[in-house]
Amino acid sequence: xxxxxxxxxxxxxxxxxxxxxxxxxxxxxxxxxxxxxxxxxxxxxxxxxxxxxxxxxxxxxxxxxxxxxxxxxxxxxxxxxxxxxxxxxxxxxxxxxxxxxxxxxxxxxxxxxxxxxxxxxxxxxxxxxxxxxxxxxxxxxxxxxxxxxxxxxxxxxxxxxxxxxxxxxxxxxxxxxxxxxxxxxxxxxxxxxxxxxxxxxxxxxxxxxxxxxxxxxxxxxxxxxxxxxxxxxxxxxxxxxxxxxxxxxxxxxxxxxxxxxxxxxxxxxxxxxxxxxxxxxxxxxxxxxxxxxxxxxxxxxxxxxxxxxxxxxxxxxxxxxxxxxxxxxxxxxxxxxxxxxxxxxxxxxxxxxxxxxxxxxxx
Amino acid sequence: xxxxxxxxxxxxxxxxxxxxxxxxxxxxxxxxxxxxxxxxxxxxxxxxxxxxxxxxxxxxxxxxxxxxxxxxxxxxxxxxxxxxxxxxxxxxxxxxxxxxxxxxxxxxxxxxxxxxxxxxxxxxxxxxxxxxxxxxxxxxxxxxxxxxxxxxxxxxxxxxxxxxxxxxxxxxxxxxxxxxxxxxxxxxxxxxxxxxxxxxxxxxxxxxxxxxxxxxxxxxxxxxxxxxxxxxxxxxxxxxxxxxxxxxxxxxxxxxxxxxxxxxxxxxxxxxxxxxxxxxxxxxxxxxxxxxxxxxxxxxxxxxxxxxxxxxxxxxxxxxxxxxxxxxxxxxxxxxxxxxxxxxxxxxxxxxxxxxxxxxxxxxxxxxxxxxxxxxxxxxxxxxxxxxxxxxxxxxxxxxxxxxxxxxxxxxxxxxxxxxxxxxxxxxxxxxxxxxxxxxxxxxxxxxxxxxxxxxxxxxxxxxxxxxxxxxxxxxxxxxxxxxxxxxxxxxxxxxxxxxxxxxxxxxxxxxxxxxxxxxxxxxxxxxxxxxx
Numbered sequence: 071x072x073x074x075x076x077x078x079x080x081x082x083x084x085x086x087x088x089x090x091x092x093x094x095x096x097x098x099x100x101x102x103x104x105x106x107x108x109x110x111x112x113x114x115x116x117x118x119x120x121x122x123x124x125x126x127x128x129x130x131x132x133x134x135x136x137x138x139x140x141x142x143x144x145x146x147x148x149x150x151x152x153x154x155x156x157x158x159x160x161x162x163x164x165x166x167x168x169x170x171x172x173x174x175x176x177x178x179x180x181x182x183x184x185x186x187x188x189x190x191x192x193x194x195x196x197x198x199x200x201x202x203x204x205x206x207x208x209x210x211x212x213x214x215x216x217x218x219x220x221x222x223x224x225x226x227x228x229x230x231x232x233x234x235x236x237x238x239x240x241x242x243x244x245x246x247x248x249x250x251x252x253x254x255x256x257x258x259x260x261x262x263x264x265x266x267x268x269x270x271x272x273x274x275x276x277x278x279x280x281x282x283x284x285x286x287x288x289x290x291x292x293x294x295x296x297x298x299x300x301x302x303x304x305x306x307x308x309x310x311x312x313x314x315x316x317x318x319x320x321x322x323x324x325x326x327x328x329x330x331x332x333x334x335x336x337x338x339x340x341x342x343x344x345x346x347x348x349x350x351x352x353x354x355x356x357x358x359x360x361x362x363x364x365x366x367x368x369x370x371x372x373x374x375x376x377x378x379x380x381x382x383x384x385x386x387x388x389x390x391x392x393x394x395x396x397x398x399x400x401x402x403x404x405x406x407x408x409x410x411x412x413x414x415x416x417x418x419x420x421x422x423x424x425x426x427x428x429x430x431x432x433x
Numbered sequence: 434x435x436x437x438x439x440x441x442x443x444x445x446x447x448x449x450x451x452x453x454x455x456x457x458x459x460x461x462x463x464x465x466x467x468x469x470x471x472x473x474x475x476x477x478x479x480x481x482x483x484x485x486x487x488x489x490x491x492x493x494x495x496x497x498x499x500x501x502x503x504x505x506x507x508x509x510x511x512x513x514x515x516x517x518x519x520x521x522x523x524x525x526x527x528x529x530x531x532x533x534x535x536x537x538x539x540x541x542x543x544x545x546x547x548x549x550x551x552x553x554x555x556x557x558x559x560x561x562x563x564x565x566x567x568x569x570x571x572x573x574x575x576x577x578x579x580x581x582x583x584x585x586x587x588x589x590x591x592x593x594x595x596x597x598x599x600x601x602x603x604x605x606x607x608x609x610x611x612x613x614x615x616x617x618x619x620x621x622x623x624x625x626x627x628x629x630x631x632x633x634x635x636x637x638x639x640x641x642x643x644x645x646x647x648x649x650x651x652x653x654x655x656x657x658x659x660x661x662x663x664x665x666x667x668x669x670x671x672x673x674x675x676x677x678x679x680x681x682x683x684x685x686x687x688x689x690x691x692x693x694x695x696x697x698x699x700x701x702x703x704x705x706x707x708x709x710x711x712x713x714x715x716x717x718x719x720x721x722x723x724x725x726x727x728x729x730x731x732x733x734x735x736x737x738x739x740x741x742x743x744x745x746x747x748x749x750x751x752x753x754x755x756x757x758x759x760x761x762x763x764x765x766x767x768x769x770x771x772x773x774x775x776x777x778x779x780x781x782x783x784x785x786x787x788x789x790x791x792x793x794x795x796x797x798x799x800x801x802x803x804x805x806x807x808x809x810x811x812x813x814x815x816x817x818x819x820x821x822x823x824x825x826x827x828x829x830x831x832x833x834x835x836x837x838x839x840x841x842x843x844x845x846x847x848x849x850x851x852x853x854x855x856x857x858x859x860x861x862x863x864x865x866x867x868x869x870x871x872x873x874x875x876x877x878x879x880x881x882x883x884x885x886x887x888x889x890x891x892x893x894x895x896x897x898x899x900x901x902x903x904x905x906x907x908x909x910x911x912x913x914x915x916x917x918x919x920x921x922x923x924x925x926x927x928x929x930x931x932x933x934x935x936x937x938x939x940x941x942x943x944x945x946x947x948x949x950x951x952x953x954x955x956x957x958x959x960x961x962x963x964x965x966x
Contacts, residue, residue: 286813286821289806297799303758303790304864305782306814314818364801 103409104356104373111380111402115387122387131260135383137268143379144267145170145326149346150353150371151278152319157354158295159312160363161215161222163319166350168233169207170327170343173200175240177328178337181248193252201324207233208320212313230347237339247336257332267329274322279368288366291315295363349378356406377406453516455480455643456501456532456612461510463496470496473510474669476662478612478643483634485646485658485675487687489744489909493667494647498614501645502534503527533610535601535618543590543597548572550589551604575607578640579633595626599633606637613637614645619653620745631657649744651680663687681948684743688911688944706736706919711770713903714786714872716755719764724750726928727763732872732903737894739918739935740907741943747927748907749791752874755905756788757781768871782815787870789861791877791907793854797861800850804840805831807849807860812867834863839889855886862893872903879908891917911940923947 115122115135125134149166156163180196181187207229214225259266282288293301294308301308323343330342355361356377357370381402385395408414458476462469471493478484488494499505501512503521512519514530521527541550548569549556557567572585581599589597598618605613615634619627634657638644646658654661655675663670663686670686713734718727725747732738740748754761757775766775768784775781781788790796799807808831813822822830828845835843838859840852849857858878865873875894879887894917898904908914914921915938923931923946931946 284821285818286816287818289802289810289813290818292802293799293806293810296801297795300796300799301810301814303756303778303788303796304811304814305779306810307779307817311818 101358101367101370101373104358104370104377104406107356107402107406107409108373108377108380111377111384115380115384118388127263131263131265135387137265139376139379139383140268141265142382143375144265144271145329145343146346146349146353146375146379147271147372148274148322148326148329149319149350150357150375151275151368152315152322153347153350154354154357154359154366154368154371155278155282155291155315156222156319157351157359157361158291158363158366159308159315160295160298161312161315162351162361163211163226163316164223164347165207165211165226165229165233166319166323166326167343167346168230168237169204169320169323170330170346171237171337171339172207172233172240173204173324173327174331174342175237175246175337175339176200176203177253178246178248178331179240181250181253182246187248188250190252193250196250196253197256197328200328201321204320204324204327205317208317209313211320212316215316216309216312234339237337237342241337241339243339245336245338249335253328253332254335255332257329270325270329274325275368275372278318282368287311287314292365296365350375352403353378356403356410358410454478454513455515457513458497458501459511459513461497461500461512462508463500463505464508469667471500471507471664471667474664474667475672476501477672478645479660480611480643481638481641482659483638483644483646483657485648485654485661486664487654487661487683488664488670489687492664492687494664495616496667497664498534498616498645498647501527501612502532502614528608531609531611532614533605533608533612534614534616535598535605536616541589541597541601541604543588545589546586547576547583547589547592547600548585550600551575551585551607553604555608571607572603575603578636579603579606580636581633593626595622595629598622598626599630602630602633602637606642610642612643612645614647616647617649618646619648619650627653651683651743654683655680679948681944684944684948685941687743688909688940706733708733710734712767713769714755715767715770717765717767719751719754719761719766721750721754721759721762724759724927725754728929730755730905730922730929732905734871734903735898735901736920737898737904737906737918737935739914739921740905740924741911741914741921742924742947744909745927746924747929748924749876750927751924751929752788752876752905752907755781756786756874758788758790779814782811782868785869785871786874787811787865787868787872788874789858789865789876789878791880793857793861793881798849798857800848802849803845804835804847804849804852804860805845808834808845808863808867811864815868830867834866838863838893853882853886855882855890858882858886858890862890866897870902872905873897874905874907876907877909878906879910879913911943915940915943 112123119135122135125132125136149170153163153166177193177196177200180199181192184192184196186192211226211229214220214228215222218225255266256270257267261269282291290301290306290311293304293306294311298308326346327343331337334342351361353374354371356374357367357372359366359370381399385398390398454477456476456478458474461471461474461476463471474493474497476486476497486494486497496505500507503524503526506520506522512521519526519530521530542553545553548571551572552568557564557571559565559567569585576583576585579599579602581603583592583596583600589600592600602613602615602618618630622630634644634646646654648654658675660672660674661678661683662672663683665687673682710733712731714730714732716728716730718729719725720727728747728751730738730751740751742748750759753759754764755766755775757777757780760776766773768786773780773784775784775786778788799810802810805827809822809827816822831845834840835845840856840859840863849860852860862878878894879890882890891913894904894906898919906914906917915935918935920935921933921938921943922929923933923943925947933942933946
């Protein structure tokens with residue numbers, strides 16, 4: 071290029087850099103706070119029950135409160151991963167609980183109706199069938215959102231309410247109980263001492279992280295979430311991208327639904343995965359992904375899901391009366407959200423500068 | 434920027450026999466982050482006049498209005514109301530001084546009644562609640578004062594946009610506004626509705642209100658305004674009586690000669706454009722209702738075609754239709770002599786077209802992504818998400834373009850939103866160059882960026898054309914269009930009115946073309962059914 075131009079003065083060139091590096095830290099910090107909250111929660115439990123953090127390695131499987139937390143968190147982690155991508159595109163999926171219920175219903179009804187309900191092959195067919203149904207449901211949601219342009223919260227509300235009805239139709243209004251080793255193994259089984267549910271969640275996490283960060287999906291999802299119009303003009307097929315994430319979250323919900331069904335050995339159309347959509351959204355938010363879309367954090371969501379599950383355990387562990395359950399949960403969630411709010415953090419930082427000890431008490 | 438020339442306001446522009454202005458701005462300067470948006474600007478508003486504020490995008494009209502309404506605090510200069518120096522700390526201060534604004538988009542609540550909209554925030558009270566009857570009575574009085582027959586109890590949303598606009602004006606004058614600012618009030622109205630609006634404006638003027646009228650429709654300005662003030666590049670160009678100003682003079686004031694001297698571009702090395710060959714892109718009768726009348730255009734290899742015209746002339750619309758950013762109603766596009774279906778940007782990119790929008794922030798920049806991601810977006814999008822660009826290739830490509838376009842900071846990991854406008858523009862250009870386009874559509878690529886980056890981008894355009902790329906170059910600055918273009922297409926009122934060879938073409942000739950056509954359309958306006966939309 072020409073050299074005759076007056077170059078912008080150097081301070082201007084370094085200022086954005088400095089701001090950018092500060093932003094880098096700020097962007098990473100959303101992960102810091104949920105992790106701290108989780109650690110704090112574990113610390114509280116350890117004070118109440120000194121053996122809380124111990125994992126028993128002696129038996130034929132790992133056992134201890136931490137293992138239970140990890141196992142119980144698995145469905146929420148799965149759905150949270152899908153939800154993260156949906157939210158990153160400025161969307162939301164309220165139907166995941168209903169989809170989970172449908173997956174459980176389809177699998178259980180197929181197993182119950184087959185000639186050999188206990189066989190592994192029956193379970194495999196049933197699970198495949200259930201997941202195929204979930205793909206179809208995800209396609210439906212994606213169609214409403216990306217082709218018809220219906221607001222995601224409304225579009226998925228349809229399936230949220232209708233889905234449980236579909237599950238009821240599948241199960242004929244009954245709670246269908248089954249006895250199948252493979253299905254229940256998904257929830258309560260162990261491989262190399264580790265709960266299968268945890269392994270499945272880890273596998274999906276690894277696969278998602280790989281696909282999202284090694285292909286261009288993550289970047290395109292973020293681009294669509296941050297500036298849909300600019301993305302359209304840059305030739306991004308946002309319809310395909312949005313469709314993909316809704317199918318993905320439905321698939322995750324289906325897997326979670328199978329776990330839930332395996333855990334109880336039954337398909338309960340009314341209660342399987344009830345309110346899990348709200349917990350999943352909460353996990354995403356706690357994990358630092360903005361509901362406004364854009365940049366997302368899969369690791370943050372996992373931490374958020376673990377936090378929510380640990381919170382439930384804490385309530386029992388501390389012997390908090392069951393009637394105050396929800397209030398306690400609400401307070402904990404509000405605390406986490408407050409800590410993440412830029413305004414609050416800014417205010418804290420200003421107070422912390424003169425006296426550094428204030429921060430510890432606030433967390 | 435050397436010849437800052439704020440001429441003293443000419444005597445002729447003063448209204449004879451009039452008292453002091455109701456509002457006067459003197460020596461107003463505002464800068465954002467060191468970039469001046471307004472420099473030493475003056476504005477005088479007299480009671481009972483319609484004062485047109487003229488200028489192209491980025492001339493500083495909105496900044497001036499925002500300074501007047503207390504949204505921005507000026508860095509220098511004074512605001513004088515009724516001979517007293519004032520400073521507005523907030524829009525409320527400005528309103529209290531009698532200055533009301535109606536913005537381009539009607540920002541009222543469609544689900545409330547007309548009366549509620551008019552008195553929102555200052556409802557008459559009754560028994561601790563809102564006095565509905567008193568509110569409707571007061572609303573009716575104001576509406577009657579404006580000669581409007583609208584039921585105050587009706588829901589606003591059921592009225593057409595034009596009526597909503599009039600209600601917005603009624604809301605603004607209800608506070609005893611002595612200055613009423615109308616920002617592009619006619620941009621979404623048809624001819625009848627404009628006439629109705631003007632009736633209201635005249636009524637208000639005759640009642641002694643000073644009205645600031647911002648519009649890019651010249652004919653409307655000449656119809657309604659008494660005086661006008663022209664801004665260009667944040668500077669005052671002049672204040673005139675409309676009755677003593679010709680359209681040509683006004684156009685010249687708005688678009689005229691750039692005073693800053695940029696490097697002369699060296700285009701001698703570029704081979705002459707061969708017009709006998711099949712054009713890269715040929716457009717036949719491309720049009721869209723309310724945006725562009727059927728238009729033909731040819732762009733050849735290595736040719737820069739400039740689109741000249743005022744804001745709203747159709748210059749942006751033509752580029753958008755060609756790229757599929759908006760879908761055309763009529764017309765055909767041929768790429769290398771083959772008919773091409775270009776209904777979406779995706780299809781256009783597949784045909785090797787590229788389009789840099791005039792609205793960088795809304796339609797280009799992905800602020801929260803890095804410079805590297807922003808640069809690679811279009812290329813990656815055309816590969817699909819399953820085929821990521823290999824990391825090594827990413828690094829080389831990004832590094833190459835950061836250097837070639839002199840992006841500062843040259844940090845691929847910097848967040849896009851932290852870059853200056855000029856550097857963002859360079860990254861966006863790189864985004865398109867990476868797709869190796871055959872036709873590059875540039876809409877105002879140098880708007881709002883510093884002089885250095887501007888010259889670099891102009892140089893780049895010349896180089897690209899020299900290497901055989903076809904370029905469509907749109908700019909509000911005629912000087913710039915003429916300097917770069919081999920051929921200039923002049924547009925006006927949503928259609929192409931002339932096509933001239935570049936080279937010896939002068940700014941004056943283009944201005945005359947625009948203005949001559951203006952006089953023509955002005956005379957035949959009654960027969961021309963095309964409504965401004």
